[in-house]
Amino acid sequence: MEHNRYLWEVCTILETLLIASCLVSAFITFGLGIYVYATIPGEKAAILFLAAMATATYWALGEFFLWQATSYEGVYFWLRISSFWPVLAVLAAHFILIYTEHPLSERRRIPLILALLYLPASFFALLGSFTDTIYTVVFDEGRWIYQPVLSGPFYIASALYVIIVMILAVYLIASAWFNAPNERIRQQNRLVCIGLLAAIGFGMISGLLLPVLGITTPNFIFIGLAIFSCCITVAILRYGLFTLKPETAGPEIIATMPDGLLLVDPGGRIISANAAADGLFGAFAGSLPGTSIRTILPEDISATIRMHGEEGETITDLEAYPENIGGKAISIAASGVRAPDGKPAGCILIIRDISARKAAEKALRIASERISWLTRLTRHDIANEVTALGGYLELLKDEEDPKRRDHYLDQAVRKVGTITGHLRFSREYQDIGAYDPVWLALQPLIEQVARDIRMEGVRVVDHADPVTIYADRLFIKVIHTLLENAVRHGGTITTITISTSELEDGSLLLVFEDDGTGIPDGEKELIFQYGYGKNTGFGLAFARDITAVTGITLTEDGEEGRGARFGIRIPEKGWIRKGQADDHGTAI
Known part of the structure; x- marks a missing residue:
C-alpha cells in the first residue's frame, strides 16, 4: 500500500512537471519567435519561424489549460482550441525549405506547397476542431481526460502525415548540415537538426508509443520544443544564426564577394585573398597568400599601390593590364591601413575584372567614329562626284559634236547614279552600330x-x-x-x-x-x-x-x-x- 502511494506521488510530480513544461515551452517559443523576427524583419525565413513559434505557443497554452480543466466542457473546449497542431509541423517544414534554399521554396512553387503541406494539415486540424474522429474526451480514474481515437483512420493518418513531413524536414536540414560550405554554417545546421530530432522524438512518445500502451499523460512534445528552442538559441548566440554580426558576417561576405580582395602588408606581401581573387589571377585556392603582389601585378602598378599604402591614401580606379591573366583588364581600388600607433600596416585591394566594360567602351567608340567618319566619307565622295558632274555639264553645254555630247551626258548620268547610291548608302547606315x-x-x-x-x-x-x-x-x-x-x-x-x-x-x-x-x-x-x-x-x-x-x-x-x-x-x-x-x- 505504501509502495503504491509512493508511486502515485511520483507520477503526480512527473505529471505536474509535464504540465509546467507546457507553460515554459509557451514562453520560450513565443519569445524566441519574436526575437528572430526582430533580428531580420521581413525575411521569409523569419516570418515562417515566427508563425511556427506562435503556433507552438498557442498549442502549448491550450495543452496547459486543458490539464487545468476539471469538467467535461472545459476539457472539450481546450481540446478543440489546441487541435491545430498539424499546422505546426508544416510551418516547421516550410521554414526548413526556406532556410535550406530548397527549390520548393521558390515563389512559383507556392501552389505545390499549399497542396502538399497546408491543405492536408488544415484538413486534419479542422477534423480535430469540429469532430471527435481524432481525439475524444473520456472519464478515467476520477477525472476528464482526452485520448486519441485509435479505432478510426483519421488519427493514425494525421500522425503518420506529421511524422513523414518532419522526417523530410530533418532530411533536408541534415543534408545541409553535411554539405555546409564552412564550419559556422555546419554548426548552425547541426543544432537545428538536433532540435528537430528532439521535437520529433518526444512527439512520437506521446503521439504513438504511449497511446498504444494505453497511458494518458500531458504531451511530451513540449519538452522537445523546449530543447529545440534551446538549440536555436545556442545557434544564434554562438554561431550567428539569423544574425549579421561583424565577426560572423565579415569573413562570409569577403569569401563570397564577386570582386577579388587582397590584404597586403607594407612590404607588398599578400596576407589574404578571397576565392574571386584566386579565380581572377588563375591561382589555386589558397596559393596567393605569402607571395608578392609583383608576381600578379605590373611593377609600376605595384609601386603605385605601395606608395599610396605608405601614405595612407586611397586609390579609386587604377586600371591595369597584367600579362598573366590572358589579356584581361582590371580596375584596382586600394585603401591604406594604419596600425593603432599610426604606422602603415598595409593596404586592402579590391580588384574587379573590367574586360567587358572596356570592350563595351571600345565598341561604343568605334561605333561613334564609324558614324562620324561615314558622314565625312560620304560627304567627301559626293563632293567629288558633284565636281565631276559639274565638269561634264560644262563640257556638255559648249560641245557641238553629237558623239561627245552623248558621251558627256552618259558620264553625267552615271555620276548622278553614283551620288544617289552614296545618299542611299548613307541613309541605310545612319544608325550604324545598331546592326x-x-x-x-x-x-x-x-x-x-x-x-x-x-x-x-x-x-x-x-x-x-x-x-x-x-x-x-x-x-x-x-x-x-x-x-x-x-x-x-x-x-x-x-x-x-x-x-x-x-x-x-x-x-x-x-x-x-x-x-x-x-x-x-x-x-x-x-x-x-x-x-x-x-x-x-x-x-x-x-x-x-x-x-x-x-x-x-x-x-x-x-x-x-x-x-x-x-x-x-x-x-x-x-x-x-x-x-x-x-x-x-x-x-x-
Whole structure:
C-alpha cells in the first residue's frame, strides 16, 4: 500500500512537471519567435519561424489549460482550441525549405506547397476542431481526460502525415548540415537538426508509443520544443544564426564577394585573398597568400599601390593590364591601413575584372567614329562626284559634236547614279552600330565596287573563290577603299589582283595586290591611323575598324617599288566556301 502511494506521488510530480513544461515551452517559443523576427524583419525565413513559434505557443497554452480543466466542457473546449497542431509541423517544414534554399521554396512553387503541406494539415486540424474522429474526451480514474481515437483512420493518418513531413524536414536540414560550405554554417545546421530530432522524438512518445500502451499523460512534445528552442538559441548566440554580426558576417561576405580582395602588408606581401581573387589571377585556392603582389601585378602598378599604402591614401580606379591573366583588364581600388600607433600596416585591394566594360567602351567608340567618319566619307565622295558632274555639264553645254555630247551626258548620268547610291548608302547606315553582322557573298561585292569606281585603264583580275564571309554590313566600304586607294595612289599601277587562299589554321586570306609603287616600310602601320594619308586620311583606318567587328584583320605587307599588298584574314568560322574559282581568274 505504501509502495503504491509512493508511486502515485511520483507520477503526480512527473505529471505536474509535464504540465509546467507546457507553460515554459509557451514562453520560450513565443519569445524566441519574436526575437528572430526582430533580428531580420521581413525575411521569409523569419516570418515562417515566427508563425511556427506562435503556433507552438498557442498549442502549448491550450495543452496547459486543458490539464487545468476539471469538467467535461472545459476539457472539450481546450481540446478543440489546441487541435491545430498539424499546422505546426508544416510551418516547421516550410521554414526548413526556406532556410535550406530548397527549390520548393521558390515563389512559383507556392501552389505545390499549399497542396502538399497546408491543405492536408488544415484538413486534419479542422477534423480535430469540429469532430471527435481524432481525439475524444473520456472519464478515467476520477477525472476528464482526452485520448486519441485509435479505432478510426483519421488519427493514425494525421500522425503518420506529421511524422513523414518532419522526417523530410530533418532530411533536408541534415543534408545541409553535411554539405555546409564552412564550419559556422555546419554548426548552425547541426543544432537545428538536433532540435528537430528532439521535437520529433518526444512527439512520437506521446503521439504513438504511449497511446498504444494505453497511458494518458500531458504531451511530451513540449519538452522537445523546449530543447529545440534551446538549440536555436545556442545557434544564434554562438554561431550567428539569423544574425549579421561583424565577426560572423565579415569573413562570409569577403569569401563570397564577386570582386577579388587582397590584404597586403607594407612590404607588398599578400596576407589574404578571397576565392574571386584566386579565380581572377588563375591561382589555386589558397596559393596567393605569402607571395608578392609583383608576381600578379605590373611593377609600376605595384609601386603605385605601395606608395599610396605608405601614405595612407586611397586609390579609386587604377586600371591595369597584367600579362598573366590572358589579356584581361582590371580596375584596382586600394585603401591604406594604419596600425593603432599610426604606422602603415598595409593596404586592402579590391580588384574587379573590367574586360567587358572596356570592350563595351571600345565598341561604343568605334561605333561613334564609324558614324562620324561615314558622314565625312560620304560627304567627301559626293563632293567629288558633284565636281565631276559639274565638269561634264560644262563640257556638255559648249560641245557641238553629237558623239561627245552623248558621251558627256552618259558620264553625267552615271555620276548622278553614283551620288544617289552614296545618299542611299548613307541613309541605310545612319544608325550604324545598331546592326548585327551578316553573311555577305564576296564576289558580288567586288563586282559592284569595280563597276562603281572609275578605274582609268586599271584592270581588276578576280581570282577570289566564291565564298561567303561573316562581316559587318559596311564591308563593301573596305573593298571600295582598297580598290580606290590603289587606283588613286598606285602611281604606275596597271593591274589589281584579288585572290583567296585557305591557311593551315582554317582561316581565309583575302589578298588585294597591285603592281604600283607600293608603300614604304615606315608607313605600313601609319596608314591605318585616323588622319594619316594623302587624301581624307581615314579610309584605311575606317576599313580596319569595320573588319575588326567580326575578328577580321587587315594588314599591308607589300614591297615598296613592286606594289601594295593588303591581306584580309577571316577567322575559320567566319567564312563558307561556295565553289571553286576559275583557275585563270575573271577579268572585270
